[in-house]
Amino acid sequence: xxxxxxxxxxxxxxxTATLFAQGSKKTxxxxxxxxxGLGLPVTVYVTxxxxxxxxxxxxxAVEKMKFEAKGNSLNIERDENLRTWKGEGVKVYISMPNxxxxxxxxxxxxxxxxxxNEMGDLDLSIGGSGDIEIGGKAKNVNVSIAGSxxxxxxxxxxxxxxVSIAGSxxAKVGEMxxxxVSIAGSxxxxxxxxxxxxxxxxxxxxxxxx
Numbered sequence: 134x135x136x137x138x139x140x141x142x143x144x145x146x147x148x149t150a151t152l153f154a155q156g157s158k159k160t161x162x163x164x165x166x167x168x169x170g171l172g173l174p175v176t177v178y179v180t181x182x183x184x185x186x187x188x189x190x191x192x193x194a195v196e197k198m199k200f201e202a203k204g205n206s207l208n209i210e211r212d213e214n215l216r217t218w219k220g221e222g223v224k225v226y227i228s229m230p231n232x233x234x235x236x237x238x239x240x241x242x243x244x245x246x247x248x249x250n251e252m253g254d255l256d257l258s259i260g261g262s263g264d265i266e267i268g269g270k271a272k273n274v275n276v277s278i279a280g281s282x283x284x285x286x287x288x289x290x291x292x293x294x295x296v297s298i299a300g301s302x303x304a305k306v307g308e309m310x311x312x313x314v315s316i317a318g319s320x321x322x323x324x325x326x327x328x329x330x331x332x333x334x335x336x337x338x339x340x341x342x343x
Contacts, residue, residue, distance in 0.1 A: 157195055161186035164202040168234030168256075171241040171263070172210040173198065175223045181247040182228035190223030198223070205233065237263030237282065245269075248288070255291070257284055259302065274309070278302030278320065287325060287343060296322050298338065305343060314340050 165184050171177055175190075186207065188195055197212045198220075209225065211218035234256040235243050245267040252271035259265060259282030268288030276284055276296040287305040294309040298320030306312070308326030316322065316338030323343035324330075332340050 157192040158187060158189040159195055161188060161200045163200055163207060166202050166205050166207040167229060167231050168206040168236070169227065169229075169243060170206050170208040170236045170238070171243060172208065172238045173218065173220055173223075174240045175209075175220045175225055176242045176244065177209070177225040177227060179232070179243060179245040179247070180226075180228045181230065181249060183230060185226075185228045187226045188223065189226075190220065194218065194220050194223050232267070234258075235265050235267065237261065237265065239263060243267075255289075257286065259284065268307075274306070276304050276306065278304060287323070290326075294324075294328075298322065316340070 163184065163186055169177065186200060188198060197218060199210045199212055201208050232245070232249050232252055232255065236258045237243060237260070239261045240263055242264040249269035252269060254273045255271040256275045257265055257267065258277040260279045262281045264283045264285070266285045268286065271289065271291040274289065274291045274294040276294065278284060278298045278300065280300045280302060282302045284304040287307050290307040291309055293311040294306050295313045296304050296306065297315045298304065299317045301319045303321045305323040309324065309328045312324055312328040312330050314322050314332040316334045316336065318336045318338060320338045322340045325343060
């Protein structure tokens with residue numbers, strides 16, 4: 134007879150552990166923002182709309198993420214008291230009315246799913262092996278890669294674009310009136326259209342029309 138309560142307890146514990154592992158979906162309360170700073174190895178999906186942040190994934194990882202608005206930037210990091218953080222399976226969904234900057238530190242990814250066609254000056258930066266995908270129209274665009282990251286912006290057009298790569302990163306941009314490129318390393322830059330092009334290359338990097 135004693136086996137029955139033990140079996141029930143075991144089943145309850147297993148059910149709780151399964152739900153915990155399956156994950157949760159959480160809405161994050163935050164101030165308004167126009168830029169994103171990502172410091173975790175997760176994928177962020179961006180759409181156009183009022184500021185809203187949702188995160189889903191294993192509850193053990195989601196509960197230890199830190200979302201903080203500083204100025205006009207939403208910073209996504211791990212709890213500062215943690216030495217390590219495993220974010221496999223975590224996805225972040227963000228809507229925002231406009232974009233002024235996207236920055237990645239590490240191996241995360243930011244994928245902009247909608248075309249933002251009324252952006253002003255735009256800063257795109259990666260320190261590490263992260264990826265950024267974005268399209269639309271901006272005024273002046275600044276692209277910076279330190280490491281092996283990739284910026285895929287072949288559907289992004291604007292007046293002027295400055296691209297700086299230190300390492301083996303790659304950047305692709307759309308039609309610009311003027312394009313300035315600085316490469317130190319083996320990075321590659323691809324561009325569309327017929328911009329006024331200036332370039333400085335130290336290493337085996339390359340600039341070419343796509």
